[in-house]
Amino acid sequence: MLKITRLNKAYSNHRALTDVDLVVPQGMIFGLLGPNGAGKTTLIRIINQIIEQDSGTVEIDGKSLSPDDIRKIGYLPEERGLYKKMTVWDQLIYFSRLKGLDQSEAKGKVKIWLEKLEIGGWKEKKIEDLSKGMAQKVQFISTVIHEPKLLILDEPFSGFDPVNAEIIKNEILELKAKGTTVILSTHRMESVELLCDHVAMIHKSRKILDGTIREVKNSFRPQEFSISLINLLQDLPQDWKVRHDEDRAFNFSLPLNGRSPNQLLKELMEYGEVMEFKEKVPSMEEIFIHQVKATQYE
Structure with a gap:
């Protein structure tokens, strides 16, 4: 759906984007991650043709980005923009007409939404x-009313209570099911875990991570297992750093250290009854923090 090649942008002496390459597959929810000031907003503004890149290319549907592509895109910015003195109805009709819908079609779609x-x-x-949540719903409708092929959402759950956040989440998933490609820019890693198929992370103007959720998590697996034993048959090694809880379980973590999971499990069974044997897989939040810290002094 979207292909970005060697994209560069600088503001005076500040580099916002440095040789960024991205491929956003059709019909997927693509997480665009990064700390504040990483370059995400600049990238989004270039895609929306609000600003121009210094160099590099942006393609939609295999063709260079052009002014006509604006109607293919829906953009929900982090800083919302609605006309406060207009009614909800008039506002949504106005935005619908701006995005190419005729009067009759606009009225029908606004009523449905x-x-x-x-x-x-x-x-x-x-x-x-x-309320802020109600206004956010109006802003969301104005973003999707023209059924864009590419939907860019910047912190779409900001201002929503859990019930309304669930409503918006389900609408995003329904749009995806209908073939819409979604770029989700957010700091809420739980939303990334729930919604995204693919993620990329930008930090200090450069892309530092790119892959499916599964690929990214697999690349950060520590090869370590959480273990819980009961009914010990012999004393546990002192270097295992065991915690003994109220339920008489002995809890600790062990790395594989070259063993297979089955070999480690067999070894543990010699010490007692295994109640838990679970691989420690990092969350997206843990990966996010790790990557930011790992590159903060570069």
């Missing part, structure tokens, strides 16, 4: 009279 997001009763209210 207001009902889907359970805010039909608020259509005559001004934006300034809405």
Whole structure:
């Protein structure tokens, strides 16, 4: 869907993007990760043709990005932008017409979306009279009303309570199921774990991570297992750093150190009854923190 090749952008003496390559597959949810100031917003603005790159190329559907591609894209910025004195209905009709829908089509789609997001009763209210969560729903509708092929969401769950965050999450998944390609930029790693098929991470203007969720997690696996034993048959080695809990279980972690999981399990069975034997797989949040710390002094 989207291919970015050797993208560079600098502001005076500050480099925002350095030789960034990205391929966003069709119909996937692609997580764009990175700490504040990493270059994510600059990349998103280039895709949306708000600013131009210094060098490099951006292609959509195999063709160089052009002004006509704007209608293929839906963009929900982190800093929301609605007209506070307009009513919900007028606002959404206005944005629909801007994105190419005729009057009749715009009215039909706005009505459907207001009902889907359970805010039909608020259509005559001004934006300034809405709660933050309600206004966020209006902003989301304005982003997807024209059924974009590429949807770019920057912190889409900001301002939502858990119930409404779940509604928006389900809408994103439904859009994906219909073939929409989604770029999700967020600091909420639990959202990345739940939604994303593929992730890339930018730090200090450079891409430092790229792959499917499975590939990324596998590359950071520590080859270590969490273990819980009961009914000991013999004393455990002192260097295993065992914790003894209230349920009489002995809990600790051990690396494979060249052994297979089966070999380690067999060894443990000689010490007692194995209640837990689980590989320690890092979360995306742990990987995010590790990568930022690993490159902060480069």
